[in-house]
Amino acid sequence: MTGIFPLQVSNLTVAYQKKTVLRNVGFNIPEGKLIGIIGPNGAGKSTLIKAILGLVPKVDGEVSIFGGSYRNRRKQVGYVPQRESVDWDFPTNALDVVMMGRYGHLGWFRRPGAEERRLGMECLDKVGMSAFSGRQISQLSGGQQQRVFLARALAQEADLYFMDEPFAGVDAKTEKAIIGLLHQLKSQGKTVLVVHHDLATVEQYFDHILLVNGELIAAGPTNETFTPENLQRTYGGTMALIKGNAASPGYGGDASC
Amino acid sequence: MADFWIILTGTLAAASCGILGCFLILRRMALVGDAISHSVLPGIAFAFLLSDSRDSVFMLAGAAVFGLITVFLIQFLQRGGLQADASIGIVFTALFAFGVILISRNASHIDLDLDCVLFGEIAYVQWDTWILNGYDLGPSAVWMLGGTLLLIVLCVGLFYKQFKLCAFDPALALACGIPVALFHYLLMGLVSVSTVASFESVGAILVVGMLIIPAATAYLLTDRLSVMLLYSVVAGAVSSAGGYYAAVWLDSSIAGAMIVTAGILFLLAFIFSPLHGVAARYLKRRRLKSAAA
Numbered sequence: 191m192t193g194i195f196p197l198q199v200s201n202l203t204v205a206y207q208k209k210t211v212l213r214n215v216g217f218n219i220p221e222g223k224l225i226g227i228i229g230p231n232g233a234g235k236s237t238l239i240k241a242i243l244g245l246v247p248k249v250d251g252e253v254s255i256f257g258g259s260y261r262n263r264r265k266q267v268g269y270v271p272q273r274e275s276v277d278w279d280f281p282t283n284a285l286d287v288v289m290m291g292r293y294g295h296l297g298w299f300r301r302p303g304a305e306e307r308r309l310g311m312e313c314l315d316k317v318g319m320s321a322f323s324g325r326q327i328s329q330l331s332g333g334q335q336q337r338v339f340l341a342r343a344l345a346q347e348a349d350l351y352f353m354d355e356p357f358a359g360v361d362a363k364t365e366k367a368i369i370g371l372l373h374q375l376k377s378q379g380k381t382v383l384v385v386h387h388d389l390a391t392v393e394q395y396f397d398h399i400l401l402v403n404g405e406l407i408a409a410g411p412t413n414e415t416f417t418p419e420n421l422q423r424t425y426g427g428t429m430a431l432i433k434g435n436a437a438s439p440g441y442g443g444d445a446s447c
Numbered sequence: 448m449a450d451f452w453i454i455l456t457g458t459l460a461a462a463s464c465g466i467l468g469c470f471l472i473l474r475r476m477a478l479v480g481d482a483i484s485h486s487v488l489p490g491i492a493f494a495f496l497l498s499d500s501r502d503s504v505f506m507l508a509g510a511a512v513f514g515l516i517t518v519f520l521i522q523f524l525q526r527g528g529l530q531a532d533a534s535i536g537i538v539f540t541a542l543f544a545f546g547v548i549l550i551s552r553n554a555s556h557i558d559l560d561l562d563c564v565l566f567g568e569i570a571y572v573q574w575d576t577w578i579l580n581g582y583d584l585g586p587s588a589v590w591m592l593g594g595t596l597l598l599i600v601l602c603v604g605l606f607y608k609q610f611k612l613c614a615f616d617p618a619l620a621l622a623c624g625i626p627v628a629l630f631h632y633l634l635m636g637l638v639s640v641s642t643v644a645s646f647e648s649v650g651a652i653l654v655v656g657m658l659i660i661p662a663a664t665a666y667l668l669t670d671r672l673s674v675m676l677l678y679s680v681v682a683g684a685v686s687s688a689g690g691y692y693a694a695v696w697l698d699s700s701i702a703g704a705m706i707v708t709a710g711i712l713f714l715l716a717f718i719f720s721p722l723h724g725v726a727a728r729y730l731k732r733r734r735l736k737s738a739a740a
Binding site for chain 2: 240243244245261264267269271275276277280281282283287290293294296298299301302326342
């Protein structure tokens with residue numbers, strides 16, 4: 191711990207048109223942890239990430255990344271959007287998509303070259319996709335597409351990662367590959383925030399969690415925070431929970447937020 | 448010489464439109480291109496009225512301004528809660544009609560013919576030459592379109608990675624610090640300029656065909672963006688040359704024949720493209736079926 195938090199959010203409020211999506215959210219994220227952002231559909235989990243990254247305007251609040259503004263810390267941040275957010279029929283191949291992770295580092299005029307190609311292949315290799323580097327992206331399975339997205343985030347060589355539902359609709363093999371990768375990132379001292387909605391795996395995957403539903407319900411180490419009372423407050427009264435084998439009421443995509 | 452100039456004019460127009468059309472198609476904004484090509488009309492009319500001449504620079508500037516106004520208005524209506532297609536329909540028809548009024552009201556004292564605006568006069572490009580210090584430098588349409596194509600190639604070449612990422616994944620582009628809005632308006636500005644540069648030859652209506660059809664043809668033939676851009680230019684050039692000779696043979700409208708040729712090329716690609724063609728897909732399905740049986 192260097193004393194500077196990788197991510198500090200205070201007082202964050204976000205609204206779409208007139209509807210408030212997030213109210214008064216504040217938390218600090220410790221370094222080198224895997225953090226799950228948990229909450230029901232429409233709770234504002236994706237919006238939280240997008241507001242931190244400046245992709246949606248915030249009504250109020252402060253975001254500080256490694257002690258500075260996102261603008262100045264951009265190169266230290268990696269982002270994996272939801273898989274459905276892009277058109278997979280786009281005329282490009284897997285390696286090319288991974289190299290897009292370097293565009294932010296290249297500045298205005300430099301083009302990706304041999305160095306970016308080498309790094310791109312290395313990142314594809316880390317997610318077990320190097321055999322598919324030349325494959326058109328629509329020819330990949332959902333899980334493979336997700337791994338390409340992950341490889342692209344690795345190519346960003348960031349210290350703080352935001353991943354929006356990387357486990358949504360992927361096969362078991364990909365889920366395992368992603369978890370392996372998250373642990374690898376963690377062992378390198380990187381901090382990873384993951385939007386997640388399978389309650390059954392929360393305790394197994396994450397060191398810390400943020401419980402979100404329109405506001406921050408609770409935040410902290412998973413073993414202290416992932417309690418029936420907190421989940422009740424996050425998901426409302428309808429949820430039947432057996433600890434350690436939680437039912438997952440919000441399953442099935444979260445594209446709306 | 449007439450054949451040469453007409454085909455060159457058509458090719459330059461098709462190449463400019465084709466390159467931009469690729470990005471419009473990939474961003475699912477083909478309709479916005481359609482809208483811009485129509486709503487630049489009042490810009491052209493204003494340029495005529497203000498400058499009292501057919502000075503190309505004025506026309507391009509007026510068109511670019513109205514093109515950006517169009518994009519801005521469409522987004523404004525959408526943000527106000529109107530559906531995207533309705534916003535586009537309202538803005539471009541209203542602006543286009545406004546342009547028609549401006550031109551017909553002032554037709555008597557400006558040298559601008561509505562038919563020419565709508566359908567182009569590519570057959571006459573060779574007579575409207577650019578004369579500098581007494582030297583005949585060739586058709587002015589060729590100069591204007593050549594300059595436009597150069598501008599487009601320069602912008603797209605210089606900012607290729609930005610245009611590409613903005614088209615594929617605008618969220619990542621924004622997160623990377625790429626000014627997505629700036630490149631959006633740059634693309635729309637270029638579409639406006641190329642539309643106007645082309646309109647004298649092919650007209651405001653058929654220019655939409657040049658924006659969309661060669662790019663759509665190229666989309667079916669490759670899995671790489673850079674190759675798609677190249678193919679769209681080739682498809683445009685083949686359409687111009689093929690269309691010209693078809694028009695001579697049929698004794699018909701040249702611009703019309705060019706777009707019909709582009710349409711035929713698209714149809715061929717749609718059926719026979721080895722990558723995404725209907726025939727290839729059918730054969731693949733049959734192979735899978737027989738393999739499964």
